[in-house]
Amino acid sequence: MEKPAERNASRRLPWVLLVLAAGLCLGLCLVVGVLPVAGFELWARERVYPGVRVGDVPLGGLSRPESQAALAEALGRRQGENVTLRYGERTWRTTWADLGLSYDTERLLAAAWAVGREGDLRQRLGEQWGALRRGHVVPLAVGTDRVRGLATLNGIARDVDRPAVNAELVIAGASMRATPSQIGQQVDVAATLDRLGEALLGGDSEVALIVKDVPPAIDDVGIVEARNSVARLLQGPVTVKFTERTWTYSRSLVLKTTEHAWTLTPEQIGAMIGFAQVKAADGRIVLQAQLGEQPVAAFVQDIAKKIDQPARDARFQHQASGALLPTVQSQEGRRVDVAEAVKAIVAAANSEQRTIALPVKLQKPAVAMEDMAQMGIKELVGQGVSYFTGSSSNRAFNIRLGAQRLSGAVIPPGAVASFNAIVGPVSAETGYQEGYAIRGDYTIKDVGGGICQVATTAFRAAFWAGLEIVERHPHSYRLSYYELGGQPLGLDATVYEPTVDLKFRNNTSAYLLIQTSVDTEKNLLIVSIYGTKPGWQVRLDGPRQENVVPHGPPLPDDTDSQLAAGVRRLVQPGVDGMDVTIVRTITQGGRVLRSDTFFTRYKATREQWVVGTKQ
Numbered sequence: 001m002e003k004p005a006e007r008n009a010s011r012r013l014p015w016v017l018l019v020l021a022a023g024l025c026l027g028l029c030l031v032v033g034v035l036p037v038a039g040f041e042l043w044a045r046e047r048v049y050p051g052v053r054v055g056d057v058p059l060g061g062l063s064r065p066e067s068q069a070a071l072a073e074a075l076g077r078r079q080g081e082n083v084t085l086r087y088g089e090r091t092w093r094t095t096w097a098d099l100g101l102s103y104d105t106e107r108l109l110a111a112a113w114a115v116g117r118e119g120d121l122r123q124r125l126g127e128q129w130g131a132l133r134r135g136h137v138v139p140l141a142v143g144t145d146r147v148r149g150l151a152t153l154n155g156i157a158r159d160v161d162r163p164a165v166n167a168e169l170v171i172a173g174a175s176m177r178a179t180p181s182q183i184g185q186q187v188d189v190a191a192t193l194d195r196l197g198e199a200l201l202g203g204d205s206e207v208a209l210i211v212k213d214v215p216p217a218i219d220d221v222g223i224v225e226a227r228n229s230v231a232r233l234l235q236g237p238v239t240v241k242f243t244e245r246t247w248t249y250s251r252s253l254v255l256k257t258t259e260h261a262w263t264l265t266p267e268q269i270g271a272m273i274g275f276a277q278v279k280a281a282d283g284r285i286v287l288q289a290q291l292g293e294q295p296v297a298a299f300v301q302d303i304a305k306k307i308d309q310p311a312r313d314a315r316f317q318h319q320a321s322g323a324l325l326p327t328v329q330s331q332e333g334r335r336v337d338v339a340e341a342v343k344a345i346v347a348a349a350n351s352e353q354r355t356i357a358l359p360v361k362l363q364k365p366a367v368a369m370e371d372m373a374q375m376g377i378k379e380l381v382g383q384g385v386s387y388f389t390g391s392s393s394n395r396a397f398n399i400r401l402g403a404q405r406l407s408g409a410v411i412p413p414g415a416v417a418s419f420n421a422i423v424g425p426v427s428a429e430t431g432y433q434e435g436y437a438i439r440g441d442y443t444i445k446d447v448g449g450g451i452c453q454v455a456t457t458a459f460r461a462a463f464w465a466g467l468e469i470v471e472r473h474p475h476s477y478r479l480s481y482y483e484l485g486g487q488p489l490g491l492d493a494t495v496y497e498p499t500v501d502l503k504f505r506n507n508t509s510a511y512l513l514i515q516t517s518v519d520t521e522k523n524l525l526i527v528s529i530y531g532t533k534p535g536w537q538v539r540l541d542g543p544r545q546e547n548v549v550p551h552g553p554p555l556p557d558d559t560d561s562q563l564a565a566g567v568r569r570l571v572q573p574g575v576d577g578m579d580v581t582i583v584r585t586i587t588q589g590g591r592v593l594r595s596d597t598f599f600t601r602y603k604a605t606r607e608q609w610v611v612g613t614k615q
Contacts, residue, residue, distance in 0.1 A: 037125075044061075044116075044128075046063050046064070047060075047061050047062060047063055048060055048061065048062050048063075048064075048067050048112050048113060048115070049115055049116040049127075049128050049131050049132070049136075050131065050132050051130075051131035051132045051133070051134070051135045051136055052112050052115045052116075052131050052135075052136045052138065053112075053135065053136070053137050053138065054071060054108045054109075054111075054112050054137075054138045054140065055075075055137070055138070055139070055140040057070055057071060057074040057075070058070075059071070059112050060131070064109070064113065067109055067112060067113070068105065068109055071103075071105045071108060071109060072105060075103040075105060075108075075140075076103075078103075078200075078203070079096045079097070079101070079102050079103055079200065080095070080096075080097075081095075081096070081205060082094070082095055082205070083095065083096055083099065083196070083199070083200075083205055083206070083207065084205060084206040084207070085156060085192075085206075085207055085208075085209055086206060086207070086208050086209065087160055087187075087208065087209040087211060090159070090160075092156050092159075094152060094156075096196075096200055098148070098152050099148075099149045099152055099153070099193070099196055100144055100145030100146060100147070100148035100149030100150075100152070100193075101142055101143075101144055101145075101149060101196055101197055101200050102142070102143050102145075103140060103141070103142060103143070103200075104141045104142065104143040107141050107143075108138060108140065108141055111138045111141075112138045115127060115128075115131055115136050115138070116128035116131060139201075140201050142197045142200050142201055144193070144197060146193065149193045149196070150189050150190070150193060153187065153189040153192055153193060154189055156187065156209070157186070157187035157189055160185065160186075160187050160209065160211060161184075161185065161186045161187060162184050162185050162186075162214075163184045163214070164181070164182060164183060164184030164214045164215060164216040164217070165179075165181055165182035165184070165216060166181055166216045166217050166218040166222075167179060167180055167181035167216065167218050167219055167220045167222060167223045167287070168218070168223065168275075168287070169223055169226055169227055169230060169275065169287065169289065171230065171234075171270045171271075171273055172270075173266075173267045173270055174234050174265075174266035174267050174269075174270055175234075175270075176227065176230050176231065176234065176270075178223060178227060180220055181216040181218065181219045181220050181222075182216065183213050183214065183215055183216065184213070184214035184215075184216070185211050185212070185213055185214060186211065186212055186214050187209050187210065187211050188210040188211070188212050191210045192207075192209050192210045195207055195208075195210060217277070217285045218277065218285050218286065218287055219284075221284075221286075222280075222284060222285060222286040222287055223286070223287045225286060225287070225288065226275060226286070226287040226288055226289040227289075229288070229289040229290070229350075230273060230289045232349075232350060233269055233270075233273060233289070233291060233349050233350065234266045234269060234270055235266075236266065236354055237263045237264060237265050237266060237269075237354065238263070238264040238269065238345055238348050238349050238354045238355075238356070239261055239262070239263050239264075239354065239355040239356070240261065240262045240263075240264075240300075240303065240341070240345065240355075240356055240357075240358050241259065241260065241261050241355065241356070241357055241358060242259075242260045242261075242303075242307060242357070242358040242360060243257055243258070243259055243260075244257065244258040244259075244260060244307075245257055245332070246258070246331075246332075247329070247330065247368070247369050247370045248329065249326045249329060249369060253369065253370055253372075255370070260306075260307075260358075262299075262303055264299065264345070264349075268299075269291065269349060271295070272291055272292050272295040272296060272299075273289055273290070273291060273292065274289070274290060274291075274292040275287055275288065275289055275290075276288045276290065290346075291345075291346045291349050291350075293342050293346065296342045296345050296346060297338055297342050299345075300336060300338050300341040300342055300345070301338060303336060303341075303358065304335075304336035304338060307334055307336050307358070307360060308334055308335050308336055309331060309332075309333065309334050310331075310333050311331065311332060311333030311363045311364070311365040311366075312328070312330055312331035312333075312365055313328075313330055313365045313366055313367035313409075313410060314326055314328060314329060314330035314365065314367045314368065314369040314372070314410065315327045315328035315367075315407075315408030315409060315410065316372065316377065316408055316410060316513055317407075317408060317515065318377060318513055318515055318528075318530045322378055322379075324372050324375075324377055324513075326369050326372070327408045328408060329369055330365045330367060330368045330369040330370075331365065332362055332363060332364055332365060332368075333362065333363030333364075333365070334360050334361070334362055334363075335360065335361045335363075336358060336359070336360050336361075337359040337360065337361055340359040341356075341358060341359050344356040344359065366412050366415065367410040367412065367511070375410070375510065375511035376509070376510030376511055376531060376532040377410070377510065377511050377512070377513045377530050377531055377532075378530070378531075378532060379530060379531070379532065379533055380528055380529070380530055381465045381508070381512065381529045381530060381531045381532070381533055381534070382461045382462065382463070382464040382465020382466065382467070382528075382529040382538075383460075383461050383464060383465075383526060383527065383528045383529065384456075384457045384458060384459065384460025384461035384462075384463070384464060384526070384527045385457065385460070385485065385487070385524065385525065385526050385527075386453055386456055386457045386460070386481065386482060386484070386485070386487060386524075386525050387481065387484035387485045387487075387522070387523050387524055387525075388450070388453055388481055388523045388524075388525060389481075389484060389523040390480075390481070390523075391435075391450065391481070391523070392435060392436070394433040394434055394435040394449070394450075395435035395436060395449050395450035395453075396450065396520075396523070397433050397450075398432050398433055398435050398448055398449060398450035398451055399450045399451075399453050399454055399518065399525060400518050400520075401431055401432060402423055402426075402432075402448075402450070402451045402453075402454035403454050403457075403516035403517075403518050403525060403527070404516070405422070405423045405424060406419070406422055406423055406454060406458060406514055406516055406527070407514065407515050407516040407517075408513070408514070408515065409422045409513075409514045410511055410512065410513050410514075411506040411511065411512040411514070412506065412511055413506055413508065413509055413510065413511065414505070414506060414507070415505070415506055416470055416503050416504070416505045416506075417503065417504055417505075417506065417512075417514070418501055418502075418503050419455050419458060419495055419501055419502040419503070420495060420497045420498060420501045420502075422514075423451070423454070423497075425497055425498075426447070426448035426451050426497050427447055427448070428447050432447050432448040432451070433447070434446065434447050434449065435447075435448065435449025435450045436449045436571055437449040437452070444558075445560070451495060452475070452492075452493070452494045452495060453481060453482070453525060454516075454525065454527075455493045455494065455495040455502045456482055456491075456492040456493050456494075457516075457525050457526070457527040458493075458502060458514065458527045459472060459491070459492070459493035459502055459504075460487075460491055460527070461514070461527040461528065461529045462504040462529065463491065463538070463540075463584060464538055465512075465529045465538075466534065466536050466538045466584075466586045466593075467504045467505060467506065467507060467508075467512075467529075468504060468505040468507045469503075469504050469596065469598075470503040470504055470505055471501055471502060471503040472493050472502055472503075472598070473493060473494050473495070473500050473501075473502075474490070474492055474493065474494065474598075474600035474601075474602075475492050475494045475600075475602070476494075476602070476603050477575060477577065477602050477603045477604070477605040478575045478602045478605070479492070480573065485524075488540065488542070488543050488582065489543045489545070489580050490542065490543040490580035490581070490582045490598060490600045491543075491582060491598075492600075506531075508531055508532065508534045509532065509534070510531045510532035511531060512529055512530065512531040513529070513530040513531065514527065514528075514529055515527075515528045515529075515530060516528070534588075535588055536586050536587060536588040536593055537586070537587050537588065538584060538585075538586055539584070539585045539586075539587070540582060540583070540584055541582070541583040541584075541585065542580070542581055542582040542583055543580045543581065543582050544580070544581045544582075545578050545579070545580055546578065546579045546580075546581070547577075547578060547579045548576050548577070548578045549576060549577035549578065549603075549604040550576055550577075550604060551574040551575050551576050551577070551604040551605055551606055551607070552574070552604060552606050553606060553607075554574065554606055554607035554608065554609070555572075555606045555607065555608040557608075557609050557610065557611050558571075558608065558609070558610045558611070559610060559611055559612075559613050560610040560611065560612050560613065560614075561612075561613050561614055562612075562614060563610065563611070563612025563613070563614060564612045564614050565612050565613055565614055565615055566611070566612060567611070567612040568609050568610070568611050568612075569609065569610050569612070570607070570608075570609055571608055571609065571610050572605055572606075572607065572608035573605075573607055574605060574606055574607035575602075575604065575605045576604055577601075577602050577603045577604030577605075578601075578602055579599070579600070579601050579602075580599070580600045580601075580602065581597060581598070581599050581600075582597070582598045582600075583595060583596070583597050583598075584596045584597075584598065
């Protein structure tokens with residue numbers, strides 16, 4: 001009888017043998033399966049896996065160099081072929097290379113080589129098995145040198161491209177002609193180059209150019225508004241009118257009117273029309289016609305040259321009868337308002353009303369001839385006198401010229417009279433001669449010497465008329481001319497245009513007329529002021545002389561090239577210096593209206609002679 005242990009051992013033995021047999025069979029199967037796979041992988045290590053193609057070029061089983069050679073032979077032959085570009089009936093023959101197109105063999109070889117070599121083991125084996133069973137096609141890829149390709153296509157495009165033509169209006173004289181628009185065409189070189197790349201991939205050797213229409217910026221509809229505007233502008237002339245009013249005097253005042261007219265003809269208007277492109281509300285570009293402001297302004301400025309003039313005050317002479325005689329006729333100031341005139345002309349050219357009045361800004365002169373009856377210039381108000389005995393001929397000439405230019409000036413009520421403004425510049429160019437004038441401590445030759453005697457006499461007239469003295473400058477030392485005839489010391493005035501002036505205000509209620517007269521026999525200058533007597537009285541107190549300064553020794557002689565050689569002439573005597581005060585009191589009805597003090601500090605002057613050098 002068997003023991004239990006022996007009986008259990010005998011039962012386990014068949015199971016062990018069975019497991020050993022199964023393990024042995026499995027091992028044999030693994031060996032049989034793995035060895036061929038390992039052998040295949042070892043064989044394909046330096047080859048493209050079987051079943052792999054690039055396009056229609058089989059590379060399976062080929063080494064890398066063999067694959068590269070196969071691609072170069074098959075694809076190089078194709079990309080070396082000519083390609084024909086066509087547009088309509090026109091053709092252009094070129095090469096893929098000139099178009100910058102070629103097969104990217106390096107990229108294609110890399111893609112073929114990568115089949116079955118990427119991912120994990122299961123992915124790699126699956127891809128290898130798929131290529132072996134079904135095949136694996138690497139799509140062709142094209143490399144593009146776009147700079148070269150676009151350059152070639154742009155050269156061809158020059159034969160095809162046609163610019164769009166805008167509709168336009170042409171103005172010739174007073175007529176207008178419309179030119180219709182034309183649609184242009186342009187090769188889309190970028191899209192055509194992309195199409196050529198697809199053609200190389202597909203094996204096509206003829207490719208149609210991609211040409212797109214180019215619409216004009218301004219089509220026929222876009223000039224309709226401008227055409228209507230031009231027709232309106234050219235429908236007739238534009239007339240500019242101006243009525244000139246001028247006062248003249250010939251025994252009596254006469255108002256003369258003169259009609260002026262200037263015309264812009266349709267031909268002139270046509271030459272002034274300009275066009276502009278603008279965006280309409282719907283986004284379209286349309287043409288606009290308008291009358292150019294610059295040429296119209298040039299037309300107006302030509303008119304302004306004939307119309308513009310400064311205001312000019314009248315000048316008068318008070319006659320013994322008391323009547324006023326115009327010696328200088330007044331003139332109204334006129335200035336064409338160019339900007340307003342341009343606006344008016346442009347508006348008229350765009351309307352049915354094609355006549356405008358020229359816009360002119362008028363300025364009435366401060367002293368208008370037509371107002372002389374209301375000026376109140378009827379009697380003597382004040383008068384100044386001075387003598388110029390002993391003056392040189394040049395100095396006497398300058399006194400007469402200055403008096404002439406002062407005479408006739410009219411000062412409105414409240415206005416300030418400026419001696420320099422009335423007389424004007426004093427220079428050789430304005431007719432003055434060389435005389436003697438005070439400069440520093442010397443009396444020297446200067447153009448206009450003697451004009452201060454006219455200013456001194458005018459100052460005296462204003463002084464005795466009781467007018468407000470606004471600006472007065474005394475001489476730096478005493479001059480004997482101004483004391484001749486018993487005239488008081490300290491009643492002189494100097495001027496030196498433009499900085500030193502004599503000014504006085506018309507503080508009466510009427511206009512004032514300055515009138516001069518020169519008596520060449522008596523060497524007498526008179527300045528009279530006419531107006532309406534204000535009813536006041538003028539009193540002079542003084543002159544009070546103080547602080548006398550001795551004049552000192554003579555100055556060295558000076559020379560005078562206009563004086564005969566060796567002749568000596570006294571031009572400045574030695575005179576003591578001093579302070580002089582004059583007080584003017586103006587009263588009316590026993591009441592003091594104002595009191596003015598005129599102070600002068602005269603320097604001491606040393607005797608001065610000139611010696612002639614003229615041969």
